[in-house]
Structure formats: structure tokens, C-alpha cells
Amino acid sequence: LDTIMSGTKKMQADLFIEMKSRIKEKDESVPVFKNGYYYYTRTDDGKQYYKYCRKKGTLSATEEVLLDVDKIAEGHAYYAVSGFDVSEDNKLLAFGVDEVSRRQYTIHLKNLETGEIMKDTIANTSGDPCWANDNKTIFYTAKNLVTLLSERIQRHILGTDASADVVVYEEKDKSNYIGVGKSKNDKYIFIYSSATLSTEIRMIDASKPNDAFTAFQPRMKDVLYSVIPLADKFLILTNKDDAKNFKLMECPLVKMGVAHWKELIPVRSDVLLQEVEEFKDFIV
Numbered sequence: 592l593d594t595i596m597s598g599t600k601k602m603q604a605d606l607f608i609e610m611k612s613r614i615k616e617k618d619e620s621v622p623v624f625k626n627g628y629y630y631y632t633r634t635d636d637g638k639q640y641y642k643y644c645r646k647k648g649t650l651s652a653t654e655e656v657l658l659d660v661d662k663i664a665e666g667h668a669y670y671a672v673s674g675f676d677v678s679e680d681n682k683l684l685a686f687g688v689d690e691v692s693r694r695q696y697t698i699h700l701k702n703l704e705t706g707e708i709m710k711d712t713i714a715n716t717s718g719d720p721c722w723a724n725d726n727k728t729i730f731y732t733a734k735n736l737v738t739l740l741s742e743r744i745q746r747h748i749l750g751t752d753a754s755a756d757v758v759v760y761e762e763k764d765k766s767n768y769i770g771v772g773k774s775k776n777d778k779y780i781f782i783y784s785s786a787t788l789s790t791e792i793r794m795i796d797a798s799k800p801n802d803a804f805t806a807f808q809p810r811m812k813d814v815l816y817s818v819i820p821l822a823d824k825f826l827i828l829t830n831k832d833d834a835k836n837f838k839l840m841e842c843p844l845v846k847m848g849v850a851h852w853k854e855l856i857p858v859r860s861d862v863l864l865q866e867v868e869e870f871k872d873f874i875v
Contacts, residue, residue, distance in 0.1 A: 622650060626681060626777075640664050643675055657684055657703060671696075673718035677703070678726045679777065683749075685729055687718025694718070695739060698731055700749070713753045717741050721771050721780060723800035730759070730771045730780060730800075741769045744782050746800065760793060760804055773797055774820045775869060781807075781818065790815045807847045819869050820844075826874070827852055828867050834858035839867060 596603075616636045622629040628645040629652075635642070640660035646652040657675075664670035673687040673696055682703055687696030696718030700709040713720075717732035727749040732741045744760040747753060760782050762769045767786045774781065774797075782793040782804055791810035795802045807818055807825075816829035825847060827840040839856035842848075856864065868875045 622646070626677075626679070628677075628681065630675075630677075635661070640670070640672075643672075655703075658686060658701065674698075674720050676720045676722055678722045679724045680726045683709075683722075683726065685720035685722065687716060687720065689718065693739065695734060698729070698747075711747070711749060711751075711753070713747055713756070717770065719770055719772065721773050723780065724777065724798040725800060728800040732770050733758075740765065744769065744771050744804075776820055776822075779820055784810070785815075788813045788815065790817070792816070792818055794818075808849050811849070817867075819867050819874075821869055821874075826855065826867060826869070828864065836860065836862060837864040839864060 616634060616638070619633040620631045622631040628647055629650055630643075630645045632641045632643050634640075638661045642656050642660065643658040645655050645657060647655070658672070660670070660672050667690055669690060669692045671689040671692070673689070674685070676685045677683070678685075684701040684703055685698055686701070687698050689696045694717070696716050698713040698716050698718070698720050700711045701707070702709060713729075713731060715734050715736060717734060719732050721730045722728070723730065729747045729749070731745060731747065733743040733745050734740065735742050742762055743758050745756040746759050747756045760769070762784055764784075764786065767784045769782065769784045771780065771782050773779065778797055779794050780797045780800075784791045784793075789810045789812065792807040793804040794807055795804050808816065811831070814829065814831045816827050816831065819826040819828070824841050824843055827842065828837055829840060829852075830837050831840075831849070831852075836858050838854060838858040840852040841855045842851040842853065858864070
């Protein structure tokens with residue numbers, strides 16, 4: 592290949608310089624405030640990766656570099672980090688690492704008080720660690736070793752061998768993709784199972800990680816839905832009843848099935864209701 596392309600070496604160098612000149616190498620993401628800290632990533636001139644950082648209470652506080660990806664990626668031909676998740680007590684960081692570009696992540700844990708990378712490792716995951724509120728339990732998506740399909744949601748207890756991790760959900764339908772995550776208000780852990788035209792969400796109280804996951808609403812033919820927990824009710828964004836542009840429903844915190852869904856924002860023929868985001872005093 593080098594021989595065939597030898598006549599274009601100057602052009603390659605010129606193109607590289609031009610493309611690089613259009614990239615802002617030293618940059619920073621918008622800080623996000625969560626549980627007492629502002630979290631953000633930043634990149635430095637001449638570096639290939641980035642640093643994951645936080646500041647306590649105010650943006651004028653001293654920066655704490657939680658993970659220097661530029662440093663830990665040294666010596667690797669490929670390196671991707673995914674799924675940063677900090678425990679409820681702000682002391683532990685879980686994150687996934689893919690070193691071969693197969694989206695097959697190994698989850699690692701870091702003690703943010705000592706800087707130590709802990710012994711716990713969980714291989715063959717989607718790189719989506721999710722802390723329960725007890726600061727010792729992690730949920731994650733396990734993959735099929737051959738097909739790399741997401742097949743199981745498992746529960747890991749800090750300090751135990753990952754081979755003993757409990758399967759809390761297994762997806763039988765190979766056309767569905769699954770994942771796990773915590774609600775924005777940190778009160779619930781959701782398991783998501785989705786196909787092109789149907790959704791099923793299962794949930795537990797994030798403070799009770801040993802509970803069995805229960806279906807918010809069992810999957811229905813050609814019905815997609817997502818769930819947004821508020822302080823006093825759930826919102827449901829759905830295409831149910833042929834609402835192709837989607838509508839927003841609501842239901843009580845203790846009565847979640849479809850029989851209890853009531854319309855909040857009706858479907859509109861000329862407007863797609865694409866996403867709902869909750870805040871303390873309003874929804875967007």
C-alpha cells in the first residue's frame with residue numbers, strides 16, 4: 592500500500608495539517624452538576640484522548656481529574672472508555688474499557704479517595720455500569736462471547752469475583768437490544784429491552800438492589816414507550832393507539848400498567864414529540 596500511495600505523500604501531509612487546523616484541540620465539555628459536583632471532560636493540545644474531571648460545589652473549585660485517558664491509553668493501538676458512573680457517596684468510579692474496537696468492554700473500578708484502581712474487573716460487557724444506591728452493587732449488560740449481542744443484565748457486588756455475578760434478567764428475543772441505567776432522580780434502576788417496534792421496561796428501587804425487577808408494562812405489539820419518573824408520578828412517552836408522532840401519558844407511582852395511563856399531551860399529526868426531559872420545576 593505504501594508503494595502504491597508513495598506519490599501522494601505530500602498531499603497526505605497537507606491534508607492532515609489542514610484537517611487538524613480545523614479541530615479545536617484544547618476543548619472542554621459543558622459541565623453537568625450532579626450530587627454536589629460539576630462533571631466534565633476536557634482535551635489538551637497534542638493529546639489524542641481526554642481527561643474526565645469534576646469540581647466540588649462550584650466551577651471555581653479545584654479540579655479533580657478522575658480519569659486521565661491520555662495516560663492510561665499509552666501503548667495501546669486502540670483505546671475507548673465508556674459508561675462513567677460515580678457511586679452515590681461520590682467515592683467510587685466505574686467505567687468500561689475496550690482495547691480491541693469490538694465494543695466489548697471490561698468494567699473497572701477506581702477509588703476516588705485513594706486514586707487506586709481496584710481489583711474488581713468485569714469482562715465482556717456493553718460498558719454500561721450502573722450503581723445501586725448502596726455504593727457496593729453494580730448492574731451491567733453482559734454480552735454473548737461469539738455474537739456480541741447484549742443478552743443478560745447481571746448484578747456485581749463490590750469485592751466479589753465476577754464469575755459469581757447473579758443474572759437478574761435474560762432476554763430471550765434475539766431481535767431485542769437490552770441495557771440498564773438509573774433514572775435521572777436516582778430513585779430507580781431500569782432495564783430496557785427494545786426492538787424496532789416494541790419496548791419493555793423493568794425496574795427496581797435503586798435503594799433495594801436485591802429486589803426482583805418487575806415490568807413497568809409488559810411488551811405490547813407495535814408499542815414503544817419510555818418512562819420518566821417525577822416526584823409524584825411517572826410520565827410515559829409512547830406511540831400507543833397508533834400515535835405515530837407520539838404522545839405523553841402519566842400514571843401514579845404505584846399503578847404503572849397501561850390501564851392506568853392518562854393522556855397529558857395528545858398526539859399531533861404535524862409535530863413529532865421526540866423527547867421529554869424532566870427538571871425540578873418543569874419538563875421540557
